[in-house]
Structure formats: structure tokens, C-alpha cells
Amino acid sequence: MVGRGRTSDLHIRTVRYPSAMQRFDGKIAWVTGSTRGIGRAIALRLARDGADLALHGRSADGPSRRLAEELADEIRGLGRRAVCVAADIARKDEVAAAVEQIEAGLGGLDFLILNAARAPFKDTTRLLERDLRLLVDTNLLGHLFCVQKALPLLERGGGRIVFISSLGSRYMNAQYPLGPIKAAMEAMVRQWSEELRPQGIEANAVCAGLVKTDSYKTLRRLWPELAALPEEAYVTPEEVADVTAFLCSDEARAIGGQTLIVDRGLSNRILRSP
């Protein structure tokens, strides 16, 4: 069973799943921003481990919708349930409607993966008011809206929240104002861990290194020096997904309010000359 361990047996438990059973059988996950990139990989990982999935993107139509529907078909092919919801997380009313659709379609929610992100790439001092609002409304308030609206479902049965952060939370990168907001969110995760523990909910974060997704194409234009990095410096979406799934699992029951760095050691050797 996946869930919180009792303190009395923490040291002697070995988690075993019957061979026909997956570790997330019966669990329901919402991965925000799962039309592509890291979110897509997380959704697939959780589905392969037995979870039913709420897939999500910002746009209700166009390529985003098509990608979500294709992923839903793939997940149904694995024998899991999947629903697609569209909502701009910066809009509280849209988030509320998405949560209603998830409850109607899947019947609850156990894992909330806060993965969606959308941000301007400019120095902070050059951000226009509309850039600032996009940055904060999506990447700070948006995640708070998701947690607030999902809370009544998450607290029914020992929910898990995992926030997807980036190395910008701890290292300055020019034209990456999302970095300081990721730092604020890592602090928010520590806050949620304490605030929500009485409701049986745990929160943690995964801080990913460089991952070759759509957003990486923009980073490569801004930071041409990335071209000099060897292939092994890059993390795959699947590697981020594996650690995210671990944080949802019973094996991670003693981890709370933490950010696990998943960067193939890139930040560890950042000051070493090439």
C-alpha cells in the first residue's frame, strides 16, 4: 500500500508490492503542464506505475489539446484512466473548474505535480509590468491556486505535492527571472510541508538541471555557452520523472519540505574549470 508509514514501524518496513500490482494502483495524479516536456514524462512514469492521470495544458485547443489527447490515449493503452483538462493556472476560476473536472472524471486526487511554467526571458530590471504579472501570476500564484483548489481532494487520503524547480533557484542566470521565483517556491514547499502535514499531505520539490525540452531551445539562444556542455551534463525528462515518482511513493515517506537536486552533478562541479 502507498501511504504514510506509522512511526512505530518506520525502521523495519520493507515495501513490497504483489507482482501483479503496481505501486500507484488506485492513485490519481494531476500533472500540471503535461502536454509536453518534463510534465509529459512524469505523467507517463506515474501511469506506468499504476496511477490514473489528469493531463493538463494551458490552451483548450490547438497543438496543446492534441498533444494531451494523444498522451491520454497512450495512458489508456497502459490500462489506466486519463482525462484532459485545460486551464491557465494563473486564473483561479480556471483552476477551480479544472479541479471540478478531475473530480468528476476520476473521482479524487492523490498526487499534485506542480510542473507548469511560463516566463519571460529578460533581465529583471527590464521586465515590463505585463512581464512581471505573467511571471508572478503563473509561477507563484498559479501553483498556490492549484494547491488551494486541490486541497479538499488531496486531504481525503494522504496526498503528495511535488513542485518542479530549476537550478535558477540557487544560481544566478542572466535573463532568467524565473530563478528567484523558483527559490520562493522552494520556500513555499517547506511552508506547505509543515502547514499541510496535519491534513496528511506532504510536499517536496525536484530541482532539475538542464533538460532538452521546448523551453531549452530558448535557453540555448540566450546562453550560447551551453553548446560547450557535454551530453552527459543534461538530465533526461525521464530522470526527473523517476525522482518525482519516488517522492510520491511510500519509500519517500520520511522526506518532507525538501528539494532534491537532479542535475547529474552539474551544480556540484560548476566552479571547476573545463
Ligand SMILES: NC(=O)c1ccc[n+]([C@@H]2O[C@H](COP(=O)([O-])OP(=O)(O)OC[C@H]3O[C@@H](n4cnc5c(N)ncnc54)[C@H](OP(=O)(O)O)[C@@H]3O)[C@@H](O)[C@H]2O)c1
Ligand atoms: N527544460 C529545462 O531545462 C528545465 C530545467 C529545470 C526545470 N525545469 C522546469 O520543469 C518544468 C517543465 O519544463 P519544460 O521544459 O518541460 O516545459 P515546456 O516544455 O515549456 O512545457 C510547459 C508546459 O506547461 C504548460 N503551461 C505553461 N504555462 C501554463 C499556464 N499558465 N497554465 C497551465 N499550463 C501552462 C504548457 O502547456 P501548453 O502546451 O498549453 O502551452 C506545457 O504543457 C517547468 O517548471 C520548468 O521550469 C525545466
